[in-house]
Amino acid sequence: MEFCPTCGNLLQFELPHRDRPSRFFCPSCPYVSNIESKVKIKRKQHLVRKKMEPVFSEEDRKNGPQTDGVTCPHCGYGKAMYHQAQIRSADEPMTTFFWCLNEKCGKNWRED
Template identity: 90%
Template sequence: MEFCPTCGNLLQYELPHRERPARFFCPTCPYVCNIETKVKIKRKQHLVRKKMDPVFSEEDRRNGPQTDGVTCPHCGHGKAIYHQAQIRSADEPMTTFYWCLNEKCKKNWRED
């Protein structure tokens, strides 16, 4: 959909006629926009992936509160460090992120 830059009304499409190209026109004001038949690509721009910082730093993980009531699903260890964050809409519950305290495991998981 295209809109008129002068009055804001919806532009209507008009078929090409004889030597006149197809065009958009405004039904209320004299604005006309001719449609070119060939499209030229001026340049290609390569997208660069932006580096993302972690939500919780290594220091947050080491100094976080510990819990005894959670079992690691990977190794079965009974202690973990946890953090909570609101990652969905405000009416949804917070998400809890856990990191296993077993030196051999150190896996992480979350509960929504």
């Protein structure tokens, strides 16, 4: 939204007509502001992906508690290592992260 610098009213948009470009105009005073149709890029900035540290380290995974009551959804193996974390609001239950203990699988999943 653009406002008139002289009277403060909301400017209205007018479509281009013949050789006149599109513009904003004030309905109560003679103020007019032409709109440029070309966009100029001043500089290009290359984005660099920031290296993120994992929430659970490799040591946490190796020394974490194990459970027999969970089945890996990827390979069907019956043992997994787990960690719990509160990633949502306090009135929501904790999220449990699992890592399959099958050497061939090693996948991870979570249960909310």
